[in-house]
Amino acid sequence: MPKINNKTLIFIGLLLLLLADVGYSFWQHQAKALDGDMAWNSIPDDDLIPVLENPFGTKAILEGDTYVNPNKFFCHWFNQFYLLRAPLWLQQWFSPIESVYMAMGIARTLIQIALVILLAMFISKSYRFWTIQGLTAMFLVVSLFQTNGYYRQMAIIDESTTYVFFYALPFVFLLIYILPFVRQTYWKRGGSIPILVKITWIPLAFVVCLSGPLNPGVALVFVVLVVLKYLIETGRNQLSETGRITIRRVISSFPSHFYFYLLPLVLLAIYSLYLGSYNSLSIQSKQPLGALYQKIAAGIYPIFLSTPAFLVLFSFIGLNLLLIGRKSSNLYSFRFVELFMWLLLFCVTYIVLLPFGGYRDYRPFVIRNDTLLPVTMMFIYYFGASTFYLVRELAKGKILYLLLVGGFIFFYTKMDNENFDKNECEKKALYKMAQSTEFAVNLNDNCAPLGWFLSRDLEESKLNAKLLKHWNITTKEVLYCNSCLPQ
Numbered sequence: 211m212p213k214i215n216n217k218t219l220i221f222i223g224l225l226l227l228l229l230a231d232v233g234y235s236f237w238q239h240q241a242k243a244l245d246g247d248m249a250w251n252s253i254p255d256d257d258l259i260p261v262l263e264n265p266f267g268t269k270a271i272l273e274g275d276t277y278v279n280p281n282k283f284f285c286h287w288f289n290q291f292y293l294l295r296a297p298l299w300l301q302q303w304f305s306p307i308e309s310v311y312m313a314m315g316i317a318r319t320l321i322q323i324a325l326v327i328l329l330a331m332f333i334s335k336s337y338r339f340w341t342i343q344g345l346t347a348m349f350l351v352v353s354l355f356q357t358n359g360y361y362r363q364m365a366i367i368d369e370s371t372t373y374v375f376f377y378a379l380p381f382v383f384l385l386i387y388i389l390p391f392v393r394q395t396y397w398k399r400g401g402s403i404p405i406l407v408k409i410t411w412i413p414l415a416f417v418v419c420l421s422g423p424l425n426p427g428v429a430l431v432f433v434v435l436v437v438l439k440y441l442i443e444t445g446r447n448q449l450s451e452t453g454r455i456t457i458r459r460v461i462s463s464f465p466s467h468f469y470f471y472l473l474p475l476v477l478l479a480i481y482s483l484y485l486g487s488y489n490s491l492s493i494q495s496k497q498p499l500g501a502l503y504q505k506i507a508a509g510i511y512p513i514f515l516s517t518p519a520f521l522v523l524f525s526f527i528g529l530n531l532l533l534i535g536r537k538s539s540n541l542y543s544f545r546f547v548e549l550f551m552w553l554l555l556f557c558v559t560y561i562v563l564l565p566f567g568g569y570r571d572y573r574p575f576v577i578r579n580d581t582l583l584p585v586t587m588m589f590i591y592y593f594g595a596s597t598f599y600l601v602r603e604l605a606k607g608k609i610l611y612l613l614l615v616g617g618f619i620f621f622y623t624k625m626d627n628e629n630f631d632k633n634e635c636e637k638k639a640l641y642k643m644a645q646s647t648e649f650a651v652n653l654n655d656n657c658a659p660l661g662w663f664l665s666r667d668l669e670e671s672k673l674n675a676k677l678l679k680h681w682n683i684t685t686k687e688v689l690y691c692n693s694c695l696p697q
Contacts, residue, residue, distance in 0.1 A: 217342060224345040231352050231623075235322060238357040240315025241630045245370035246662035249673035251286055252293040253680075261286055266420070270488035281485035282376070284421040289375035292317060297681050306682040307640050311633060314371045321378050322367045326352050328385040329587070333594040335397045346601070351594040353619045359626035360519035364586050365579045369632075377580045380422030381587065384429065387411065387418050391471040395436075403467060412474050419478035423567060426479040426486070428584045431559050433472045433479075435552060440464070492568035502565035502576055509575025513582070518625075523589055526618055530596035533604070533611075541603055546596055553592055557585045636660075643678065643688045651690040664692040 251258060260269060260277040265287075267280040279286065296313035297306070304312055330339045330347035338344055356365050368374050390407055393399050419426050444463055486492065514520045527550075533539065534546045564576055573581065597615060604611055635657035643651050643659075650668055658664045660674040668689040675687040 221342045221345065224342070224349050228345060228348055228352060232319065232323060235355065235357055236315050236319040237630060238626075238628065239318035239322075239367070240311045241632050242311075242314065242318075242369045242371075243633045243636045243657065244310065244314070244660045245372050246658070246660060247370070247372040248293060248660055249677040251372060252290045253673045253676050254286075254290060255673060258286060262290070266416075267485040267488070270485060274488075276488045276490045278490055280488050281420055281426070281482040282422060284417050285376045285380060288379065288421075289372060292375070293371075293677075294680065301682065307637060307644065310681055310683070311637075317371060318367050318374055321374055321382060322355055324382045325366060325378065325385070325587075326355065328382065328389070329591055329594060331389060332385075332392065332591055333598050335393075335399075337393075343598075347594055347598055350597050350615070350619070351590050353622035353626070354523070354590045354593075356519070356622065356626050358629045359622070360517060362579060363513050363517055363519035364523075364582075366583055366586060368580055373580055376422050377424065377583050380418070380425045381428075381583060383414065383418045383421055384425050387414050387475065388432065388471070391467065394467055395465075403470060408470075411471065415474040415478050418475065419482040423486075424581065424584060426482040427563055427567065428560065429475050429479040430483075431556055431563070433476050435556055435559075436472065437468075439552065440468070486567075489568075497569045499565050502569055505569075505574065506561065506564065506576050509577045513575070513577060513579075520589075522618065522621060523593060526614075527589065527593050527596065529614075530593070530600060533600060534596060540605075541600065543599065546599065549595070550592060553588045557588055560584055639690075640678070640683055643690060644683050646684075646688055649686070649689060651688055652694065653690055653692050655692050658692065659690070666691055666694045668694065 249255075254262060257278045260275065261267075261279050261283055264270070264280065265283040267283070269275055270277065270280040292313070296317070297309040300309035300312050303309075326348050327339045327344075329351050330344045331337055333347040333350070334341075334343045336343065339348065354364070355367060356363075357367065357369075361369065367378055390403070390411075394403075419429065531547070531550060533541055534543050536542055561577065561582075564581060567581075569576065579586070600611060601608075601615065636659045639653050639657060639659045642653070653659070655664055660677070661670075665671060668691050671689045671691060672687075675684070675689050678684045679687050
């Protein structure tokens with residue numbers, strides 16, 4: 211019998227652990243309740259007709275109309291397309307009610323997998339995420355995707371499926387867009403731009419910038435920092451070579467791939483932000499910038515400091531910086547120290563700009579796990595990249611360091627508790643509606659199916675009733691409310 215070497219055993223072990231994590235995450239995701247924007251977006255509500263009919267928002271600009279989310283067409287379209295079709299397809303194997311929860315669990319899990327794989331590519335500096343290096347990178351970060359546990363502080367995959375399509379999925383598109391640029395610029399790999407990228411990247415830039423509320427701002431901050439870093443490095447090199455800096459020469463030295471990748475992203479991000487000024491939701495929720503910055507300041511403690519969620523992550527990053535940043539150590543890496551400074555600058559700049567996106571009363575501190583998604587991803591990436599480096603390069607004390615890494619992963623895995631029953635109340639309500647022969651159903655006050663809040667008015671369930679009928683959960687449109695009908 212052929213002998214299995216240690217590398218193969220490690221590969222198999224990592225693969226099995228990752229598969230177990232994916233299965234566990236899926237079971238958590240499918241146990242979430244349905245959110246209050248599902249029917250509003252998928253049926254859809256009359257408010258959403260303009261954005262679904264105008265992918266590029268031309269109606270807003272040419273006619274001066276204000277309407278809901280004119281710069282977020284692709285979020286609405288992907289969300290609507292999936293919600294209307296996936297549950298029906300799954301009804302080949304599951305009951306109508308179970309098919310809905312399975313579909314939502316699959317969507318959240320697939321998007322989580324995509325983000326973990328993309329993080330692994332950036333960490334390992336390779337597209338080959340299926341190698342032992344890629345699996346190692348994935349294993350380092352996967353426990354930080356908190357489905358329950360520290361969800362309120364650092365969740366990347368929202369418990370609301372609608373929010374997943376508006377925050378996590380657009381970030382997948384953005385990471386895919388910048389990946390070949392980062393590979394060519396910072397990994398020093400690849401020469402000319404592949405023909406497939408040349409054909410698809412400008413259409414992808416439209417998807418990136420017209421998806422979600424965060425992408426345009428994140429894209430602009432990313433490009434500004436990339437250009438600033440290039441200008442500093444080029445100017446420094448020019449100064450050492452000639453003793454003076456010529457701005458024209460610095461600017462003319464930009465590589466052609468900078469223009470190919472970054473220029474469409476900048477132009478479309480600016481267009482998207484301008485288009486967002488016609489968003490009726492933002493116009494209705496305007497508040498003074500000073501008040502919004504005060505809210506952010508008030509939110510720092512509950513989000514970053516009140517629990518170990520970020521504190522443990524920050525502490526481990528600090529340990530990695532201590533090991534990597536000592537110039538007397540053979541582990542010293544200026545690249546990692548510099549990378550941390552640029553990522554920190556990105557996070558601070560992003561948070562400072564957040565208030566310009568407006569205010570929502572359901573997000574009292576402006577910063578929340580959803581709006582902080584890019585910041586959380588940056589810290590997770592840096593933890594993964596620096597740990598990946600140390601796991602490979604550390605010689606003295608490596609066993610102790612690996613034990614610390616294992617403890618870190620176990621801590622976040624343990625804290626992400628099960629909570630597999632978050633939709634049980636809602637399921638019972640749906641079964642009650644499915645079995646009803648009446649046109650309206652009176653529900654108890656334990657939960658609000660497909661709603662953010664309990665409903666006291668039958669009229670509020672009209673869109674939900676249409677969606678439940680579309681999913682074959684009911685044979686007719688059944689209205690419902692919480693304790694609002696006479697017994």
